Amino acid sequence: xxxxxxxxxxxxxxxxxxxxxxxxxxxxxxxxxxxxxxxxxxxxxxxxxxxxxxxxxxxxxxxxxxxxxxxxxxxxxxxxxxxxxxxxxxxxxxxxxxxxxxxxxxxxxxxxxxxxxxxxxxxxxxxxxxxxxxxxxxxxxxxxxxxxxxxxxxxxxxxxxxxxxxxxxxxxxxxxxxxxxxxxxxxxxxxxxxxxxxxxxxxxxxxxxxxxxxxxxxxxxxxxxxxxxxxxxxxxxxxxxxxxxxxxxxxxxxxxxxxxxxxxxxxxxx
Amino acid sequence: xxxxxxxxxxxxxxxxxxxxxxxxxxxxxxxxxxxxxxxxxxxxxxxxxxxxxxxxxxxxxxxxxxxxxxxxxxxxxxxxxxxxxxxxxxxxxxxxxxxxxxxxxxxxxxxxxxxxxxxxxxxxxxxxxxxxxxxxxxxxxxxxxxxxxxxxxxxxxxxxxxxxxxxxxxxxxxxxxxxxxxxxxxxxxxxxxxxxxxxxxxxxxxxxxxxxxxxxxxxxxxxxxxxxxxxxxxxxxxxxxxxxxxxxxxxxxxxx
Numbered sequence: 001x002x003x004x005x006x007x008x009x010x011x012x013x014x015x016x017x018x019x020x021x022x023x024x025x026x027x028x029x030x031x032x033x034x035x036x037x038x039x040x041x042x043x044x045x046x047x048x049x050x051x052x053x054x055x056x057x058x059x060x061x062x063x064x065x066x067x068x069x070x071x072x073x074x075x076x077x078x079x080x081x082x083x084x085x086x087x088x089x090x091x092x093x094x095x096x097x098x099x100x101x102x103x104x105x106x107x108x109x110x111x112x113x114x115x116x117x118x119x120x121x122x123x124x125x126x127x128x129x130x131x132x133x134x135x136x137x138x139x140x141x142x143x144x145x146x147x148x149x150x151x152x153x154x155x156x157x158x159x160x161x162x163x164x165x166x167x168x169x170x171x172x173x174x175x176x177x178x179x180x181x182x183x184x185x186x187x188x189x190x191x192x193x194x195x196x197x198x199x200x201x202x203x204x205x206x207x208x209x210x211x212x213x214x215x216x217x218x219x220x221x222x223x224x225x226x227x228x229x230x231x232x233x234x235x236x237x238x239x240x241x242x243x244x245x246x247x248x249x250x251x252x253x254x255x256x257x258x259x260x261x262x263x264x265x266x267x268x269x270x
Numbered sequence: 271x272x273x274x275x276x277x278x279x280x281x282x283x284x285x286x287x288x289x290x291x292x293x294x295x296x297x298x299x300x301x302x303x304x305x306x307x308x309x310x311x312x313x314x315x316x317x318x319x320x321x322x323x324x325x326x327x328x329x330x331x332x333x334x335x336x337x338x339x340x341x342x343x344x345x346x347x348x349x350x351x352x353x354x355x356x357x358x359x360x361x362x363x364x365x366x367x368x369x370x371x372x373x374x375x376x377x378x379x380x381x382x383x384x385x386x387x388x389x390x391x392x393x394x395x396x397x398x399x400x401x402x403x404x405x406x407x408x409x410x411x412x413x414x415x416x417x418x419x420x421x422x423x424x425x426x427x428x429x430x431x432x433x434x435x436x437x438x439x440x441x442x443x444x445x446x447x448x449x450x451x452x453x454x455x456x457x458x459x460x461x462x463x464x465x466x467x468x469x470x471x472x473x474x475x476x477x478x479x480x481x482x483x484x485x486x487x488x489x490x491x492x493x494x495x496x497x498x499x500x501x502x503x504x505x506x507x508x509x510x511x512x513x514x515x516x517x518x519x520x521x522x523x524x525x526x
Contacts, residue, residue, distance in 0.1 A: 160353040161361040164420070166338055168427065169317045169346035170376050178372070182363050 005255040012248055013134050016067035024063035027218050032056055036234045051236040053226055059236060063244050065218035070248065073133060073213075074200045078192050081138040084187060085145025090180055092146070093153025094172075104150070107143055115140040116202065128214045133206060137199050148191055149184045156180050188262025194256035197249045204245055220245045271296045271463055272317065272349070272431055277326035279312050286312045288487040294431060295348050299457060299464040301478030301495065303510060309487040310467045315464065316434045319352045323348070347377045350424035353437035356416035360408035366394070366419050367404040373426040380427040397422045398452055407496065414445035418452065431463045438473060450476055471514035477497050481506045 034043040034056035041048055050060040057089070091237065092103040110118070122136035156162060165175050206212030207221025215222070220241040226239025272294045277492040278289040287309040292467050294300045304310045315321035317328055318516045319338030338346060338459055353359045359371055368392050374381035380483060382389035391401035408416065417437065424432055433451065436447040454477055456496040457464050474481060483504065491504040502508045 160355055160359040163320060163355060164351065164359055164423065165372070166320060167349075167351045168373055168376055169338065169341070169343065170372060172339070174372075178364075179361050189464070 002258065005251040005258070008247065008251040009255065012067055013071060015064055016071045017130035019064035019162075020068055023058075023061045023064050025065055025218070027057065027062075027065075030055040030057065036230065039236055039240075041044045042229060050240050051234065053237045054221070054230055054234070055226075058176070059223070059240055062218050063220070063241050064221060066220040066241055066247075067244065069213065069217055069219050070200045070203065070245075073130070073137070074196045074201045076130075076134045077137040077141055077199045077203075078196050079102060080134060081141035081195065082145050082188065082192055084138065086149045086181075086184060087152075088142070089146035089149030090176055090184065092154045093150040094157050094176055094180055096154070100150075103146070107146060110140065110143055110254065113145060116205065119202060119206065120209070124211045128211065130213060130217070132202060133212055136206070137202055141195050141199060144191055144195060145188065147215070148187050152184045152187065153180050156183050187260075190259035190263050191260055193252055197252035197256065200252075201249055271328045271331060272465075273332075274313065274331070275327045276315065277313065277316055277317060277328065278324050279309075279321060280324050282377060285487050287316070287323075288310065290484070290487075290489045291326075292482055292489065292492070294463050294465055296463055297457075297461055299466055299477055299479050300466060301474035301481040302467045302484060303469065303474050303481060304484035305469055306314050308484040308487075310484050311435055313484070314351065314433050314465065314467055318349055318433055319433075319452065339374075343377060343379065347380055347427035348430045349433065350427060350429040350431075351433040352417070352420050352424055352437040354421065355440055357409075358484045359420045360411075360416055360423075361407035365405060369408065369419065369454050370394075370404075370426050371424055373423050377427045393426060394419075396425070398448075406496070414439050414449060417445075417449055419443065421449075421452065421456070421498070425460065426461075429462070429467065432457070433465045433467070435467045436469070437466075437469065439468060446473070452456075452476060453520075471499070471510045475514075 031044060032055070034045075034048070034052050035054055037043055037048055037052045039049060039051040041051065043052060043058075045058070048058050048060065050058070050063065052058055053062070088103055092100040118140050121134045122139055123132055126132040161177060162179050165179055176182045203212060204219065204221035205223070207219035208225045210225065214219055221240040224238045227234065227239075230237055235262075274290060274292040277287055277290045278285065290309070290313060292300070292302070292313070302310045302313065312321055316323050318342060319335060330348060333345075335341060335345065342517055360366075364372075367387070367390050370393060371386060374386065387404075390404050394401050394403055399415060399418050399422070403411070403415065405420070408419070411419065437453070438449050441449060450473065453464070453466075456462060464477070466474060466477055478495045480493065481495045481498040482491050482504065483498065485506050491498060491502065493508050498507060499511065502511055
C-alpha cells in the first residue's frame with residue numbers, strides 16, 4: 001500500500017517523459033470534421049482513445065503533453081524556490097540579528113497576501129511564458145522553505161558541534177554548509193513534495209484562467225478550460241485531464257505525508 | 271597566561287557573571303566549581319570567545335582577546351574547549367577522520383606534515399581510541415568515545431589552554447574516571463593549561479591545582495586546591511564539599 005504513490009508518480013514521469021516521443025501532437029492544428037468525438041471513436045488520424053475536443057484535437061495527446069508540462073513546471077519551480085528559500089532560511093536562522101528580523105518580517109508581509117493572489121498579479125502583469133509562470137509560482141513557494149529551514153538553523157546553531165566549530169575558528173560559510181545545511185535535508189525533501197503538488201495545481205489554475213502558459217504549450221488547465229462549455233455534451237474534454245490532475249495531486253500529497261512522517265520529525269530532533 | 275579581569279556578563283537584566291577575576295598560569299589546572307546557574311559556563315564561553323562580555327577583559331599573554339571570529343589564527347587555536355554533552359559535541363553526519371581533518375584544514379599551522387590518515391590514527395591512539403574509530407560516523411560512537419574524539423579534535427590544533435565545561439558530567443561513573451585519567455595524563459604530556467569546570471567538587475579535586483568557587487555569578491572563594499578543600503572559608507564551599515563527600519564513595523579515585 002505504501003508503494004502506491006511511488007508507482008503512480010513513476011507512471012506519470014514515464015508518460016510525461018516518453019509519451020511525447022510516441023504520440024505526435026500539434027496544439028495549433030485543428031481538424032474540424034473530427035470535433036467533439038467521444039472516447040474510442042475513429043477519426044481522420046486514427047482512433048481517439050480519449051475523444052477529441054471542440055477543435056478536433058486529440059484529448060489523449062493533450063493529457064500526455066500536459067503531464068510533461070506539469071512535471072517540468074513543477075520541478076523547475078520547486079528547485080528555484082527551494083534553493084532561494086533554503087539559502088534565505090539558513091542564513092537568517094544562523095546569523096540572527098537584524099538580518100533575521102528583516103527577513104522574518106518580510107516573510108510575514110508576504111504571508112499577509114493570499115498566495116494565489118500574488119501569483120495571479122505577477123503572472124497577469126507579464127507576457128505569458130514559462131519563465132513568468134515559474135517566477136510567479138516561486139514568488140510565494142520559497143516562503144515555506146525559508147520558514148522550515150530558519151527554524152532548523154535556529155535550533156542547530158545552538159548544538160555543541162556548531163559551538164565547537166566556532167571555537168575552532170571554522171569559517172562561517174563552512175559552518176553553514178557542513179554543520180547546519182545537512183540537517184535541513186529531510187524536512188526540505190518532505191516539504192518539496194508537498195510544494196510540488198501545490199505548484200502543479202496552481203499552474204493548472206493559472207492556465208485555466210488564461211494567464212498561465214502560452215497557447216502553444218499544452219497544459220491541463222487550458223484543456224479543462226477549453227472543455228468547460230461542452231461539459232453537458234462532451235464531458236471527456238474537461239473530465240479526463242481533470243482526473244489526471246487530481247490523481248497526481250492526491251498521490252504526491254500522500255507521498256509528502258509519508259516523507260514528513262519519516263524525515264520531518266527526525267530533522268527537528270537531531 | 272590567561273587572565274580574566276572584572277568580567278561581567280548580562281542576559282537582558284539578569285547578571286549571569288558579576289565582576290569575576292580569574293587567571294590560569296602555564297601548566298596549571300584551575301577547577302571552577304559551582305551549582306548549575308552559577309555562571310561558570312558563561313565564564314568559559316567568554317574565555318573561548320563565544321560570549322561577548324558586557325564589561326571586563328580577557329587577556330592571553332597580556333594581549334586582549336575579542337570574540338572568537340575576530341581572533342588571529344594563532345590565538346584562536348591557543349584556547350580550545352570540550353563541551354558537556356558528548357553526543358552533540360560531534361556532527362553526527364561526519365566521520366571521526368573528517369572531524370579531525372576539519373581542525374587541521376582550519377589551522378594548517380598545526381597540521382601534521384606527511385600522511386594525514388596516519389596522523390589521525392596517532393592522534394586517536396593518543397586519546398586512548400582504536401585507530402579504526404576514524405572510519406566511524408560520530409553517531410555510531412558511545413558517549414565516552416565521543417568525548418575522547420572531542421578531546422582529540424581540541425588537541426589537534428595544539429592548544430595551550432583547554433577549557434573543559436562539565437566534560438565528564440554527562441558520562442557514567444566508570445567512564446567519567448577514565449576520561450578524567452586521560453585528561454590528567456594529557457595535560458602532563460602536552461604541557462596543557464586547563465580550566466576544568468564542574469558542579470562536582472569530588473571530580474574537581476582529582477585534577478585541579480587551584481580551585482575557584484562561584485555562586486550566583488560571583489566568585490566566592492579561590493585558592494590552592496588543598497586549602498579550599500582542607501579549610502573552606504566560605505559556607506557555600508563547605509556545603510558543596512559536604513555534598514561531594516557524600517557522593518565520593520561512588521567515584522573511583524584517580525591519581526594526579
